[in-house]
Amino acid sequence: MQPQRVRTMEEFAALSGISRPTLSKYFNDPTSVRPSTRERIEAALSRYEYTPNIYAINQNRQLTRNIGIVVPYLADPFFAEVARMLERLCAKSGFNPILLSSHGSADREVENLSSLRSIRPAGVLLAPLGRRSRREELDAFCRDIPTVLFDCDVEDVGDAFFGSNNTQSIGLIVEYLCRTGEPPAFFEMAQAPNPNAQKRRVAYERAMVSLGHSPMLLSVEGQGWDFENIGLQEAGRLIETRALPTNTLLCSNDRLAIGVLSAAYERGLRVGIGHGHALRVAGHDDHPYARYTCPALTTVAQNYEAIAGTSLDRLLAIIGSGARPGARETCLFEGSIVLRKSA
Amino acid sequence: MQPQRVRTMEEFAALSGISRPTLSKYFNDPTSVRPSTRERIEAALSRYEYTPNIYAINQNRQLTRNIGIVVPYLADPFFAEVARMLERLCAKSGFNPILLSSHGSADREVENLSSLRSIRPAGVLLAPLGRRSRREELDAFCRDIPTVLFDCDVEDVGDAFFGSNNTQSIGLIVEYLCRTGEPPAFFEMAQAPNPNAQKRRVAYERAMVSLGHSPMLLSVEGQGWDFENIGLQEAGRLIETRALPTNTLLCSNDRLAIGVLSAAYERGLRVGIGHGHALRVAGHDDHPYARYTCPALTTVAQNYEAIAGTSLDRLLAIIGSGARPGARETCLFEGSIVLRKSA
DNA sequence: GCTTCTTGTTTACGCGCGTAAAGAAGATTG
DNA sequence: CAATCTTCTTTACGCGCGTAAACAAGAAGC
Numbered sequence: 001m002q003p004q005r006v007r008t009m010e011e012f013a014a015l016s017g018i019s020r021p022t023l024s025k026y027f028n029d030p031t032s033v034r035p036s037t038r039e040r041i042e043a044a045l046s047r048y049e050y051t052p053n054i055y056a057i058n059q060n061r062q063l064t065r066n067i068g069i070v071v072p073y074l075a076d077p078f079f080a081e082v083a084r085m086l087e088r089l090c091a092k093s094g095f096n097p098i099l100l101s102s103h104g105s106a107d108r109e110v111e112n113l114s115s116l117r118s119i120r121p122a123g124v125l126l127a128p129l130g131r132r133s134r135r136e137e138l139d140a141f142c143r144d145i146p147t148v149l150f151d152c153d154v155e156d157v158g159d160a161f162f163g164s165n166n167t168q169s170i171g172l173i174v175e176y177l178c179r180t181g182e183p184p185a186f187f188e189m190a191q192a193p194n195p196n197a198q199k200r201r202v203a204y205e206r207a208m209v210s211l212g213h214s215p216m217l218l219s220v221e222g223q224g225w226d227f228e229n230i231g232l233q234e235a236g237r238l239i240e241t242r243a244l245p246t247n248t249l250l251c252s253n254d255r256l257a258i259g260v261l262s263a264a265y266e267r268g269l270r271v272g273i274g275h276g277h278a279l280r281v282a283g284h285d286d287h288p289y290a291r292y293t294c295p296a297l298t299t300v301a302q303n304y305e306a307i308a309g310t311s312l313d314r315l316l317a318i319i320g321s322g323a324r325p326g327a328r329e330t331c332l333f334e335g336s337i338v339l340r341k342s343a
Numbered sequence: 344m345q346p347q348r349v350r351t352m353e354e355f356a357a358l359s360g361i362s363r364p365t366l367s368k369y370f371n372d373p374t375s376v377r378p379s380t381r382e383r384i385e386a387a388l389s390r391y392e393y394t395p396n397i398y399a400i401n402q403n404r405q406l407t408r409n410i411g412i413v414v415p416y417l418a419d420p421f422f423a424e425v426a427r428m429l430e431r432l433c434a435k436s437g438f439n440p441i442l443l444s445s446h447g448s449a450d451r452e453v454e455n456l457s458s459l460r461s462i463r464p465a466g467v468l469l470a471p472l473g474r475r476s477r478r479e480e481l482d483a484f485c486r487d488i489p490t491v492l493f494d495c496d497v498e499d500v501g502d503a504f505f506g507s508n509n510t511q512s513i514g515l516i517v518e519y520l521c522r523t524g525e526p527p528a529f530f531e532m533a534q535a536p537n538p539n540a541q542k543r544r545v546a547y548e549r550a551m552v553s554l555g556h557s558p559m560l561l562s563v564e565g566q567g568w569d570f571e572n573i574g575l576q577e578a579g580r581l582i583e584t585r586a587l588p589t590n591t592l593l594c595s596n597d598r599l600a601i602g603v604l605s606a607a608y609e610r611g612l613r614v615g616i617g618h619g620h621a622l623r624v625a626g627h628d629d630h631p632y633a634r635y636t637c638p639a640l641t642t643v644a645q646n647y648e649a650i651a652g653t654s655l656d657r658l659l660a661i662i663g664s665g666a667r668p669g670a671r672e673t674c675l676f677e678g679s680i681v682l683r684k685s686a
Numbered sequence: 687g688c689t690t691c692t693t694g695t696t697t698a699c700g701c702g703c704g705t706a707a708a709g710a711a712g713a714t715t716g
Numbered sequence: 717c718a719a720t721c722t723t724c725t726t727t728a729c730g731c732g733c734g735t736a737a738a739c740a741a742g743a744a745g746c
Contacts, residue, residue, distance in 0.1 A: 008732060019695045024734060034693060034742090054461050055402040056732035060701055075427055075631070080418040084446060096458075099442060103427060115439075118397050228635045258635050265637035266684075288418070292571045292601050294608035294637035341609075351702060362725045367704060377713090377723060399702035403731055 006050040016044030027052050058120070067095045067315070068116040068124040070109065072152075072195065073225055074101030076255070077288040079127065082151070085308045086125060093316060095122070104193055104225040106132045113141045123315045126158065127151040130195035146318045150311040152195025153330070159318055160329040162311045166196055169300045169335030170203035170250075171210075173282055176337060177248050178211050180273070181280060185216035185245050187235065187260060188252035193225055200252050200284065216245045231259020239267050248280040248343065254290050254299055257283030261293050261342065271295055271342050280343035284335075295341035303333040349393040359387035370395050401463065410438045410658070411459040411467040413452065415495075415538065416568055417444030419598070420631040421647075422470065425494070428651045429468060436659060438465065447536055447568040449475045456484045466658045469501065470494040473538035489661045493654040495538025496673070502661055503672040505654045509539055512643045512678030513546035513593075514553075516625055519680060520591055521554050523616070524623060528559035528588050530578065530603060531595035536568055543595050543627065559588045574602020582610050591623040591686065597633050597642055600626030604636050604685065614638055614685050623686035627678075638684035646676040 006012045009027075013020040018041055025032050026041050033041070058064045067090050071079040083099055090097035098119065102109035109129055116124060123146040128138060130152045141147065142158045149158040177184045186204040188197060205215040218238065222230035231251065238244055251257035260281055261271060270277045272295050283290060286301035310331065318325060349355045352370075356363040361384055368375050369384050376384070401407045410433050414422040426442055433440035441462065445452035452472055459467060466489040471481060473495045484490065485501045492501040520527045529547045531540060548558040563577035574594065581587055594600035603624050604614060613620045615638050626633060629644035653674065661668060 010732080020733085021696085021735075022694060025694095028734085037694075051461055053402065053732050055398045055463075056701090057734080059396065059398040059402060059703090059732085060734040062734090074417070075420055075423040077418055077420060077423075080420075080423060084418055084444070087444075101427070101430075118394055120398075228632065232635060258632070262635040262637060262639070266639075289571065289601070289632060292575060292605040294605060296605070296609075353702080363703085364705075364726085365724060368724095371704085380724075396702055399731090400704080402702085402733090403704040405704090 003047055003049040006048045009050075009052060012044070012048060012050045015048055016041060018044070027057075063122050063319075064120050065095050066119055066121040067097050067312075068112075068119075068121045068126075069097055069099045070102060070112050070116070070124065070126045070128075071099075072102050072109070072127055072129045073104050074099075075103075076225070078254075078285055081288060082127070082304050082308055085305065086312060089309065089312050093312070095316075102129060104129070106134050110134055110137045113138070117141065117145065121145060122319045123147065125150060125311055125315060128154050128157075128195065129193070130154070131198065132193060146315060146324060148311045148315040148318070150307055156328065158328070159325050160311070160314045162307050162314070162331050162333070164196070164302045164304075164307065165332035165334050166199040167203040167206065168332075169284065169302070170200050171207040172335060172337050173250060173284065173298075173300050174204060174207035175211065176339075177250060177280065177282060177343060178208075178213065180343075182246045182248045183208060183211070183213040183216075184248040184250035184280075184282065185218050186252070187218045187220070187231070187249045187256060189222050189227075189230060189256070190219040191221075191223065192252065193223075194227075194253065197252050204250065218244075218249070227253065227255035228259040228262070231256040232263045233259075235260040235263035236267065239263060239269060244279075247278065249282070251281065251283045254283035254285045254287035254297060257281055257297055257299070257342075258287070258289065258293055261295075261297070265294060273341070273343060282343040286338050290338070291340070293342065298340045298343040299338050300335040301338050302335050306333045346390055346392040349391045352393075352395060355387070355391060355393045358391055359384060361387070370400075406465050406662075407463050408438050409462055409464040410440050410655075411455075411462075411464045411469075412440055412442045413445060413455050413459070413467065413469045413471075414442075415445050415452070415470055415472045416447050417442075418446075419568070421597075421628055422494075424631060425470070425647050425651055428648065429655060432652065432655050436655070438659075445472060447472070449477050453477055453480045456481070460484065460488065464488060465662045466490065468493060468654055468658060471497050471500075471538065472536070473497070474541065475536060489658060489667060491654045491658040491661070493650055499671065501671070502668050503654070503657045505650050505657070505674050505676070507539070507645045507647075507650065508675035508677050509542040510546045510549065511675075512627065512645070513543050514550040515678060515680050516593060516627065516641075516643050517547060517550035518554065519682075520593060520623065520625060520686060521551075521556065523686075525589045525591045526551060526554070526556040526559075527591040527593035527623075527625065528561050529595070530561045530563070530574070530592045530599060532565050532570075532573060532599070533562040534564075534566065535595065536566075537570075537596065540595050547593065561587075561592070570596065570598035571602040571605070574599040575606045576602075578603040578606035579610065582606060582612060587622075590621065592625070594624065594626045597626035597628045597630035597640060600624055600640055600642070600685075601630070601632065601636055604638075604640070608637060616684070616686060625686040629681050633681070634683070636685065641683045641686040642681050643678040644681050645678050649676045 087097045100112040139157045147158040149161040153161045208215040220234035264271050271279045283299040286299050290297040430440045443455040482500045490501040492504040496504045551558040565573035607614050614622045626642040629642050633640040633642050
């Protein structure tokens with residue numbers, strides 16, 4: 001037997017014998033009423049099925065409990081995982097997460113923010129596209145609505161930024177690769193659409209120089225977010241033209257590495273460490289599939305639990321304080337190396 | 344210079360010299376006003392920045408323009424792609440897509456529907472978990488709100504269902520495998536959480552029998568959606584104990600196949616066709632990464648453009664008609680074989 | 687028992703917009 | 717040009733809830 005559905009708070013007040021303003025208080029914050037009345041309300045809620053009309057609530061409330069989550073590319077399993085984590089954390093804090101993907105497009109990113117604006121979110125967690133983002137428009141949005149950036153920074157935009165320390169993480173893997181074999185060449189897209197690509201190149205160059213090697217950049221052509229395919233095509237080309245300057249490749253991210261591994265496999269190049277192996281390949285991000293590549297991919301894991309958790313905590317603090325922070329907070333978390341078979 | 348922001352329609356009416364009811368008509372449907380007034384409104388819109396308050400709109404409108412999209416697992420690139428396609432199509436039709444993932448949990452699926460209910464969507468596109476779904480609760484939801492199921496059917500739930508013809512698609516690949524080598528064993532999870540697993544097993548058995556072979560089921564243990572890992576562990580076990588009844592494996596889906604390929608690689612088993620290959624592996628779904636496995640995965644592509652497109656079309660038709668259809672429509676689209684290197 | 691403080695009730699208004707009805711103004715037809 | 721139809725304006729009400737103010741009723745302290 002289903003409980004009877006009640007449509008309005010007025011009606012529920014009559015049925016439960018509690019005044020509507022008290023009910024309103026309860027639904028805003030159950031602890032704001034005396035425990036005895038809270039029990040009465042919850043007893044009534046178990047007899048009748050009632051949920052406040054969300055549109056009426058949000059129309060009148062100065063602040064909604066919506067939190068926007070914008071990621072650059074949801075079809076990328078990395079961002080899918082981060083988004084999932086953020087959704088869960090939001091819900092646990094009593095907020096309503098709204099997940100949007102920019103699908104790699106700056107236009108779409110701006111549209112996402114604009115559609116978020118129309119639902120008046122309490123705050124937004126934004127992983128921007130990066131260099132391709134329309135800085136002006138992001139900034140205009142962040143001035144109006146509390147926004148914490150994560151994964152990729154856009155200078156001076158938003159109230160805070162949390163991401164990975166690419167200098168440290170790339171340094172880590174470069175150091176490992178140099179210590180265990182030939183210094184790595186850096187495989188990347190010349191015009192990468194994804195965040196952090198630039199930073200990783202710089203980090204690579206710096207790490208190589210500091211270890212006394214000269215950087216070897218393999219900046220390949222290719223547009224869009226189809227990284228695996230670009231890795232496959234371009235690495236294939238490099239292998240066939242014998243243009244690889246070394247037997248070790250560090251890829252700007254794991255998705256490129258997946259393509260590179262595929263190209264090597266197709267051409268009979270054994271990837272791995274030690275005897276009988278022609279190539280070492282490493283990546284960055286610890287992509288969910290990195291464990292399943294052939295061979296399993298050596299990479300650097302971002303601490304995205306910390307990034308996601310800290311970003312949300314900071315945003316909730318800003319929302320809770322009711323005021324925008326004076327100073328912009330920035331924190332970079334360290335990556336940790338994940339040694340597998342490919343390098 | 345940014346256009347001046349206007350908060351209410353009243354205010355915008357005063358500024359633009361158009362009455363509020365006319366503006367209301369315009370925002371509901373720009374073609375419902377005379378072209379000359381439409382021009383005047385749009386001219387004003389370019390001078391002032393105004394978007395109607397979405398909460399006030401939806402509170403009063405009997406029907407919102409929200410369309411819920413619920414997928415079983417968004418971190419699965421297959422569903423991520425389908426969801427992305429649906430989002431785009433929705434937006435193009437002037438609806439507002441709201442994407443939710445059940446994260447593989449039946450509880451979460453019900454929660455998703457419940458939270459959709461609170462935003463009173465015009466309709467919902469639901470890819471259910473399948474056998475694990477709570478049929479009663481899905482049904483109760485579908486009785487209240489126009490809902491089209493896709494990808495996976497739940498008997499008699501919803502107004503329509505569009506999916507793949509597993510019998511046909513599995514038949515296709517079984518026939519191919521039998522024609523070009525040893526008949527395949529079927530690699531699957533004994534307790535698969537994902538949709539269609541059961542149907543594919545039945546389809547496999549039927550196809551094998553009709554070709555005069557006896558089915559060989561490899562139903563492995565494992566819980567949850569971590570398919571690649573289950574494929575990796577269990578296929579590894581089967582290889583090491585020499586328990587494979589044939590040199591050809593058909594996996595229930597590509598994600599399992601990715602794990603199987605990884606297991607084979609780690610044990611030095613050459614996967615592919617022809618001379619010097621010890622194992623053939625095929626999958627199902629044409630997962631976005633199937634192209635990049637080592638070797639590239641032979642699989643069956645679902646026609647999910649058709650599935651997504653038709654599902655939305657049907658839903659919009661139901662919404663447009665204002666009435667629920669008498670009969671439940673069902674259509675299965677055929678898959679097409681994708682020949683690569685693994686089988 | 688009283689006073690004081692907390693919590694609940696009653697009453698009332700407003701949020702921004704949908705929408706209905708009646709009449710005025712424009713467009714269209716012959 | 718008048719007659720008719722279409723579109724717009726004016727006026728008014730309601731949606732379901734947040735919230736404020738004044739007051740009543742419980743709880744707590746002495």
